[in-house]
Amino acid sequence: MASDLIDSLRAVVGDVHVVDDPQVLAGHLTDWMGKWHGHADAMARPADTAEVAAVMRLCAQAGVAVTAQGGNTGLVGGSVPLGGILLSTSRLTDLEPVDTVGATVGVGAGVTIDELDRHARAAGLSFGIDLASRESATAGGVVATNAGGVRFIRHGGTRAQVMGIEAVLANGSVLRRWSALAKDNVGYDLPGLLCGSEGTLAVITRVLFRLTGLPGPTVVTVAAINRVGAAVDLVAAIRDAGLTVEAAEMMTAAGVDLVTGYGMRSPVATPADFYTLIEVSGPGDLESAVTGVLERAPEVVDAVMEPGPASALWQIRESHTESIARSTTTAVVKLDVSVPLSELDATIADLVALTGHAGGRCRPILFGHVGDGNIHVNLLDVDPADAESLTDSVFEVIHTHRGSISAEHGIGRAKARWLHLGRTEVDIETMRAIKSALDPQWRLNPGVLFGE
Ligand code: FAD
Ligand code: MLT
Ligand code: ZN
Numbered sequence: 001m002a003s004d005l006i007d008s009l010r011a012v013v014g015d016v017h018v019v020d021d022p023q024v025l026a027g028h029l030t031d032w033m034g035k036w037h038g039h040a041d042a043m044a045r046p047a048d049t050a051e052v053a054a055v056m057r058l059c060a061q062a063g064v065a066v067t068a069q070g071g072n073t074g075l076v077g078g079s080v081p082l083g084g085i086l087l088s089t090s091r092l093t094d095l096e097p098v099d100t101v102g103a104t105v106g107v108g109a110g111v112t113i114d115e116l117d118r119h120a121r122a123a124g125l126s127f128g129i130d131l132a133s134r135e136s137a138t139a140g141g142v143v144a145t146n147a148g149g150v151r152f153i154r155h156g157g158t159r160a161q162v163m164g165i166e167a168v169l170a171n172g173s174v175l176r177r178w179s180a181l182a183k184d185n186v187g188y189d190l191p192g193l194l195c196g197s198e199g200t201l202a203v204i205t206r207v208l209f210r211l212t213g214l215p216g217p218t219v220v221t222v223a224a225i226n227r228v229g230a231a232v233d234l235v236a237a238i239r240d241a242g243l244t245v246e247a248a249e250m251m252t253a254a255g256v257d258l259v260t261g262y263g264m265r266s267p268v269a270t271p272a273d274f275y276t277l278i279e280v281s282g283p284g285d286l287e288s289a290v291t292g293v294l295e296r297a298p299e300v301v302d303a304v305m306e307p308g309p310a311s312a313l314w315q316i317r318e319s320h321t322e323s324i325a326r327s328t329t330t331a332v333v334k335l336d337v338s339v340p341l342s343e344l345d346a347t348i349a350d351l352v353a354l355t356g357h358a359g360g361r362c363r364p365i366l367f368g369h370v371g372d373g374n375i376h377v378n379l380l381d382v383d384p385a386d387a388e389s390l391t392d393s394v395f396e397v398i399h400t401h402r403g404s405i406s407a408e409h410g411i412g413r414a415k416a417r418w419l420h421l422g423r424t425e426v427d428i429e430t431m432r433a434i435k436s437a438l439d440p441q442w443r444l445n446p447g448v449l450f451g452e
Pocket of ligand 1: 032067068069070071072073074075078079080089109130131132133136137138139140141142143144145146147148149150198199200202203204205321322408409412445448
């Protein structure tokens, strides 16, 4: 790369905010799992949208690739650059005052989900997206991946929370759709298009989010069950009792064994094949109402209940990702699939059979957002030579059960080879046409979504 470009970037964002020291860069060139590695000539840390636009214009003139990076917690390798300039959003951290009447807030792309939610809570509202990575994952990152998380069942995914976006296109133009109107039906939904675009269409600099009310008191139950479908039935019974399901998660005996090995407590005394964690809100005596539902549930083997936030119970579920990363002896094969709720039991049975038949080629840990039909299939200790064929087999099972190869993590680099399993030829051609229109030189996040 011409050192001229680095000098020009320094003139725009300041010397200290263009990093080309290999040791400092290194931490940004590997993903959270330590699985994906990349390279970049330098990292630029612009302070605001105008600086992002100037960086993008310089890279356009030089014909250089740009990869946006937020908290680098993505699980499909999309935040790791394959050359060119890494654009960090770490300085885009402005928090506008909350509009408590319209229940919206504008934030910089680099604000973390935890900061955003705390800001909303201070104004009596909350953010509808919550993930275990909340302390690092950013506003721009959740929009770019259209993240789901543990409150999807209640509020929907990130796309449902986005009212407006400010983003810089590949040529440096600033696209600003910033309307806090509940109804505004003029033309294409460009903010919606950027949700899930994984840094391939534009660099998001600011987001106008919808906020939600606080749920009021909650209770959290963990129920031991021997069939995943029993969790789906329990969710239905809780709703039938006039209560609101705030989250509905799933764990297996193997996953709970793993996390207890890392200091988490066992959720219940009676062991079972599966455990479901359900958070409930509602009027009246919540604990009695949920106890009544649990007592009438024919397949609940054992259960505990605690008033929210019940952090220790949540930790059992949320520590899965980190425990898996610590325990696998080779790069984890991390698949994130969804199936219709009616197919959950059959899908899990097929996955258990498949990974069992893999004959010691992997150690499977399944968990996920059961209320959304979203199963996180983690295969540990896989010989790297087997990773692709095991992935093929899992996706075959998912295809049989009319599911998706990516429920919430996106495609990134990890799943690009399997894109054709998730979308038709015409669909992919349409996506490529959109990519070419917005990024004619295909310089934004090369390798992501469509492959290298
Ligand atoms: P990064 O990892 O930095 O980037 C992710 C992608 O977005 C990349 O393609 C990058 O180029 C692009 N990008 C980032 N910022 C911008 C921007 N400003 N403009 C354009 N493109 C951008 N995900 C879920 O969906 N649900 C979960 O429940 C969940 N739980 C997690 C738990 C743990 C412990 C971990 C480690 C991850 C989890 N994730 C989950 C995955 C991850 O946290 C999300 O994908 C998150 O949205 C990524 O945000 P980030 O800021 O870290 O983005
Ligand atoms: C989760 O639900 O905890 C995440 O999506 C992370 C993961 O799949 O490991
Ligand atoms: Zn998840």
